[in-house]
Amino acid sequence: MKKAFLLLSFFLGLQFYTFAQEVDNPERKAGMMESLFDFGDSVIDFISGENWAFIPAVVYSPETSLGLGARAIRVFRYKEDSASILRPSTLPITFLYTLNNQTILSAELDLWASENRDYLNARIEASNFPFRYFGIGNEPLIGEGEFYTTRYLYFHLNYERKIAKGIYIGPRYEFRTDQIRDRVPGGILETTQPLGFDGQRLSGLGLVLNYDTRDNIFQPTKGWNNSFSWMEFSQLLGSNFDFGQYVLDFRKYFQINQKQVLALQSWWSFTLGNAPFQHLSLIGGSDRMRGYFEGRYRDINAMVHQAEYRVPIYRNFGMVFFGHTGQVASKLGQYSFDRLRYGGGFGFRYKLNQEGLNIRLDIAFGDQRAFYFGLNEVI
Structure with a gap:
């Protein structure tokens, strides 16, 4: 680093x-x-075909270190005759191998149809993923974390239907199976034995409610993107753990002047029942609280508040400045100002296409200095 x-x-x-x-x-x-x-621009045009763009996949974060691979991504509209109305759909397929010996293969479909009345999101991911466990709570048991490896297969399918202006609702299904390997003999995973320490199989159904008035899905300058999701994992569906999880995600975009944008997010996660440690509410990583290792803080409940200011610099090049705070708690009454974690940083953006898809490089400061390199905005 x-x-x-x-x-x-x-x-x-x-x-x-x-x-x-x-x-x-x-x-x-x-x-x-x-x-x-x-x-x-000529390099971007060269690697982009009429339907697909084939680019080297390069990622960097504290969780993965440097990751190299290949990515094929298609940005398209489901019906060309509705191009003036229909939001763009995306289909990225990615293979990565990281310096932390992690192997990741994923594909995700984000599909808009019927003049934005129908939305479908599906993702499948398979991985061999060495990771770190820090314990449960707002004070980690181990500062540097304890290594373990999980081999997992993950799939979700989410369909939403527009029922009013900006309001979408629909069912969601999730499946995940993990094999936990390479635990540290006598380490905290083996001695404390949190639920799921020897693996998990999750299968659950839920409901998603969205309020989405963004003017652009890649680079919104105004509007809301709020969501409420409820998932229930049950043995009746093939899960070996019974628990529920509720997530509230509020996002608001303000156009400060003709080009600059302020993005705000307030995210809350609540877990009820016997959830395995890998599926508790957690903070950290490239999406929530950059500068903190993903899962360094995990518990029954979690909250994160983030702000990002986006400034165009020249042509397709821009910068962002961000800050965030958050904490985890086993009970809602434990939330307090003196338990909050803070962080911030800045980043660089390069727009890949006219739809607003970005390459991003972020430099964040939390309980560590961290770099993140990837696609799309965080908020």
Whole structure:
């Protein structure tokens, strides 16, 4: 991670030096900038076909370290004759191998149809995933975490139907099976034996209610994207754990001026019943509280509040500045200001297509300095 930070610092310093050298010659500077961005656009056009874009898959986060692989992604509209109304659908297929010896194969369909009255989301993922366990609660049992490996297969299917302006509702099914391997002999997983420490099989049905008034699904500048989801995992459906989980996710977008955007999120998760440790409410990772290892804090309940300010810089290049806070608790009465965790950071964006799909690089500061590289916005 230090090497990556030094490399980034060198690159930014080089760009600043070049800029300083060209200040007295604005025409040459403008020409160099245009050539640089023209080259970037030509690379994107080269790797993008008429229907599919094939790009090297590069990810980086504390959970995976550096991951390399391949990604095929298609951005399309289900009915071309409704292109002026219909939201774009996506189908990414990804294979990754990381320096943490993690292997990930995933495919996800995000489909809009019938003039945005129907929405379908399906995802399947298979992985061999060495990970870390820190214990349960707002104070980790082990600071650096204890390694274990999970081999899992995950699938979900979610269908929603529009019932009023901006309001969607529909059923959701989830399935996941894990084999827990390579536990530390005599470690906290073996000694404390949280539910699911020797594996899990989950199968559950639920309901999703969304209120979505975004003007763009990739780069919204205004509107709401609020959701409530309820999942019930039961032995009647083939699960070996019985529990329920409720998630509230509120997102609001403000257009500050013609181009800058402020995105806000308030996320709450509540777990009822006997949930395995891998399915408790947790915070951290690339989506909620960057700068904290995913699952470093996990418990019955969790909440996260995030803000991100997005600023276009030049053509397809932009920057974001973000901050967040959150905590986990076994009871709602345990939530308090002195238990909150804080973090923030900044990032760089490069727009891949006119729909607004972005490559992102984030540098975050929480209980560690962390880098995240991937696709799409966080909020």
